[in-house]
Amino acid sequence: MEISVVGSGYVGTTVAACLADLGHTVTNVDIDEGVVDSINAGEAPIHEPGLDELLAKHGGDRLRATTDYDAVRDTDLTFVALPTPSNEDGSIDLSIIGGGMESLGGALASKSDPHVVVVKSTVVPGSTETELEPAMRRAGAGENVHVAVNPEFQREGSAVEDYLNPDKLVVGTDSEYARETLAAVFEPLIERADSDPPLVETGLREAEMIKYANNTFLAAKISLINELGNICKEYDVDAYEVAEAIGLDDRIGEQFLQSGVGWGGSCFPKDTAALIAAAERAGYDPALLKAVVAVNDGQPGRMLGLAERHVDVEGSRVAVLGLAFKPGTDDIRHSRAIPLIEALRERGAEVVAYDPVAGENMRERFPDIEYADSAAAALDGAHLALVVTDWDEFTALDEEFDTMATPVVVDGRRIVGRRDGLTYEGLTW
Ligand code: UDX
Numbered sequence: 131m132e133i134s135v136v137g138s139g140y141v142g143t144t145v146a147a148c149l150a151d152l153g154h155t156v157t158n159v160d161i162d163e164g165v166v167d168s169i170n171a172g173e174a175p176i177h178e179p180g181l182d183e184l185l186a187k188h189g190g191d192r193l194r195a196t197t198d199y200d201a202v203r204d205t206d207l208t209f210v211a212l213p214t215p216s217n218e219d220g221s222i223d224l225s226i227i228g229g230g231m232e233s234l235g236g237a238l239a240s241k242s243d244p245h246v247v248v249v250k251s252t253v254v255p256g257s258t259e260t261e262l263e264p265a266m267r268r269a270g271a272g273e274n275v276h277v278a279v280n281p282e283f284q285r286e287g288s289a290v291e292d293y294l295n296p297d298k299l300v301v302g303t304d305s306e307y308a309r310e311t312l313a314a315v316f317e318p319l320i321e322r323a324d325s326d327p328p329l330v331e332t333g334l335r336e337a338e339m340i341k342y343a344n345n346t347f348l349a350a351k352i353s354l355i356n357e358l359g360n361i362c363k364e365y366d367v368d369a370y371e372v373a374e375a376i377g378l379d380d381r382i383g384e385q386f387l388q389s390g391v392g393w394g395g396s397c398f399p400k401d402t403a404a405l406i407a408a409a410e411r412a413g414y415d416p417a418l419l420k421a422v423v424a425v426n427d428g429q430p431g432r433m434l435g436l437a438e439r440h441v442d443v444e445g446s447r448v449a450v451l452g453l454a455f456k457p458g459t460d461d462i463r464h465s466r467a468i469p470l471i472e473a474l475r476e477r478g479a480e481v482v483a484y485d486p487v488a489g490e491n492m493r494e495r496f497p498d499i500e501y502a503d504s505a506a507a508a509l510d511g512a513h514l515a516l517v518v519t520d521w522d523e524f525t526a527l528d529e530e531f532d533t534m535a536t537p538v539v540v541d542g543r544r545i546v547g548r549r550d551g552l553t554y555e556g557l558t559w
Contacts, residue, residue, distance in 0.1 A: 131155070131315060134205040136230055138165045138195060140176055140396070141250060141282050142211035144289040147174075147184035150193035151294075152318040157205060158195040169195035177460070180290035199237040207246040207311055208234060209280070210262075214251045220403030221411070222254050224261055231266040239270025246308045247271070248278045252401060254342070254408040255335040278303035278312060279334050281341035286395065287458035295323050300330045302337020342405045346419060349398040351386045353425040359389030359558025360432060369558035370544060389558040391518055391542030392429040394455035394464035399423075429557070430470040433516060433540050434477075436555040440538045441514045444478040447535065449508040452519025452543075453485035453492040460487040462495065466542065467518045471496055484508035486521055506530040514538045520545045 131154045135146040138160040146169075150156045160166055165175045172189030174181040185193070202208045212227040227249075238245055247266065249258050263277050279302035284292040299319075301312050309331065320326060330340070359369035369389045377384030393399070402423055409416040437443060455465040462468070467483070471492075474481050481499040483492060489501045502508035505524065509515055510533045517524055520543035528548050531537050538553045539546060546554070 131207065131311075132205040133157070133315065134159060134202040134208040135211060136160075136199075136202070136208060136234065137211040137213070137251075138162070138169060138175060139211065139213060140178075140286070140289065141284065142209070143169070143174065143176055144178055144181060144284065144293055145209060145211060145250065145282065146193055147181055147188065148290060148293045148319075149315070150188035151184050152322065154192075154315070154318075156188075156193045157201050158193065159197070159199055159201060160195060161197055163197060166195040166197055169193065178289045179287065184290065199233045202234060202237050202245075203241050205245075207248060207315060209248045209250045210234070211250045211282075214253055214404075216400050216403055217407075219407060221407035222257070222404040224253065224257060227251050227253065228261060228265050231262045232269045235266035235269030235271040235275075238266075238275050239272070242272075242274060244274045244276065244307055244311075246276045246278060246305075246311045248280045248308075248312065249338075250280055250282055252281065252341050252345075252397070252404075253279075253338055254404055255339045257338060258334050276303070276305040276308040276311075277334070278305065278308040279337035280312065281337060281344075283341070283344060286461060287456070294319065295325075296327045298328050298330050300332065300337050300340050302332045302334045302340075304333065342401055345397055345401040346405055346422070348386055349393055349402050349426070350418070350422045352389075352393050353422040355387045355389045356392060356429055356558065357425050363436075363556075363558050367559075368556075388520075388544070390429070390520075390544065391433055391466040391470075391557060392426040394466055395461065396463045399426075399464040427469070429542070430466055430473060433470065433542050433557055434473055436557065437514050437516065437538065437540045439555070440553050441536060443474065443514070446479050446513035447511055448474050448479045448481055449502075449505075449512040449515040449534075450474070450481060450483045451485075451505055451508060451515060451517045451524055452521055453483055454488035454519050454521075457519055457521045460485075460491055462488050462491045465492075465518070467492065468495065470516060470518060471499065475499070479514075482508045482512065485519065486523065488519075506533070509534050511535050514540070517541045517543055517546055519543065 134157045136159045138158045146158045168175045170190045174185045212230045217223045362369040373387035453467045484502040513536045524545045525547045540555045
C-alpha cells in the first residue's frame with residue numbers, strides 16, 4: 131500500500147521504517163529538513179536498535195521523506211504521529227497535532243478518492259472527535275476522508291521489535307472503510323509476527339483511552355510495588371523476595387515488579403498527568419492516580435533519607451551513578467536522577483555524575499555539576515554513591531568502591547553486586 135506518516139519523531143520514524151520493511155511504500159512528512167534529509171540518505175534520525183538497518187535498507191527508496199504535506203494526497207492512508215506535550219498544569223497540549231491535522235485537511239481538500247487518517251499520537255479521550263477531526267474538516271477534508279485511532283505501545287530501546295511483535299493491535303473507528311484499509315496495512319505484520327497479535331476493534335474514544343489505561347496501569351503497578359517496598363524496608367523485609375512470590379499469581383504477573391527509585395521517561399509521567407487533568411476537567415477526582423504520582427515523586431527523597439542515616443550530605447562529595455531514565459538509552463526525560471541531583475544541590479552536596487551515554491544530555495540540564503567519564507572516576511574520593519539507573523556495568527563494580535572516602539552506597543535499582551565492606555542500603559530491601 132501507499133502510506134504516509136506525518137511526524138518523524140520517535141514513533142513516526144520507527145513506524146514508517148517498519149511499514150516499509152513490511153513491503154509498503156511509505157512517505158514520511160516532517161517540517162524538519164535535517165530529519166527529512168537524513169531519512170532520504172538512509173540514516174536514522176534517532177537511535178533505536180534495528181532502526182539503522184531498516185533506514186539503510188529502505189531510506190530514499192521504499193521509504194522517502196518530505197516537508198510537503200501535499201505528498202499525502204498520493205497515498206491511501208496517513209498515520210499522524212505528532213507530539214502531544216504537556217501544558218504547565220499537566221493537561222495535554224493539542225496545538226501541534228491540531229496544526230498538523232489542519233495542514234492534512236488542506237492537503238486532502240482536493241482529493242476525491244477515499245483516504246484514511248489514523249491518529250497514532252497519545253490523545254485524551256474525545257480529542258479526535260471533538261478537536262482533531264473538526265480541525266481537519268474545517269481545513270477542507272471531505273466525506274471521503276475517514277478517521278481512526280491506532281495507539282502505539284512501543285518501549286524506548288525496543289521500539290522496532292515492539293512494533294513488529296505487538297501484544298495487540300488496537301483500531302478505533304466508526305468507519306468500515308477505515309477498518310478494512312487498516313486491516314490491509316496490518317496484514318503483512320500479522321503474517322510476519324512471531325505470534326498472531328489480537329485485533330481489538332473499538333470506538334475512537336475507547337482506543338484513545340486504552341493507551342492511557344495501559345500506561346497508567348503500568349505506572350500504578352510500579353508505584354504499588356514501590357510503596358510495598360518502602361513498607362518492606364521499614365520491617366527489614368526484602369521486597370524482591372516478596373515480589374517474586376506475588377508475581378507467581380497469574381492475576382498479578384511477574385513483570386513490572388522491580389521496586390526502586392521509580393519511573394520516568396517520555397510516556398508514564400506525561401500520560402499520568404494528562405489523564406489526571408482530563409479526569410479533573412470532567413469533574414472526577416482521580417485519587418488513586420494522584421497517589422501513583424505522589425509515591426513516585428517520593429522515592430528520590432527516600433533514597434536521600436537512607437543516605438542520611440550514614441553520611442551528612444551537606445558538604446559531602448556524592449557520586450550519582452546512572453542519569454538515563456532507564457538503561458539502554460541516553461534519554462533523561464523525567465529521569466529520577468533529576469530530582470535527586472536537585473535535592474543534593476539544595477542540601478549543599480558536591481555532585482559528581484556518571485552515565486555511560488546520558489552525560490551530555492544531563493549536562494544541558496545541570497551544566498554546573500561535575501561529570502566523570504567512568505563509574506570508577508565518579509566513586510574516587512566520594513563519601514556517598516547513589517545508584518539511579520540499572521545499567522549492567524554497575525553490577526560488576528567492586529574494588530572501585532574501595533577508593534571512596536567513605537564507602538556508603540544507596541542502591542535505587544538493586545543492581546550493585548558487591549555488599550561486603552560497604553555500608554550498603556537497598557531502597558526496598
Ligand atoms: C513505556 C511503556 O512500557 C510503553 O508501552 C509505552 O508505549 C511508552 O511508555 P518506556 O517509557 O520506553 O515505555 O519504558 P519502560 O521500559 O516501560 O520503563 C518505564 C520506567 O519504569 C523506567 O523509568 C523504568 O526504570 C521504570 N520501571 C520499569 C521500574 O521502575 N520498575 C519496573 O519493574 C519496570
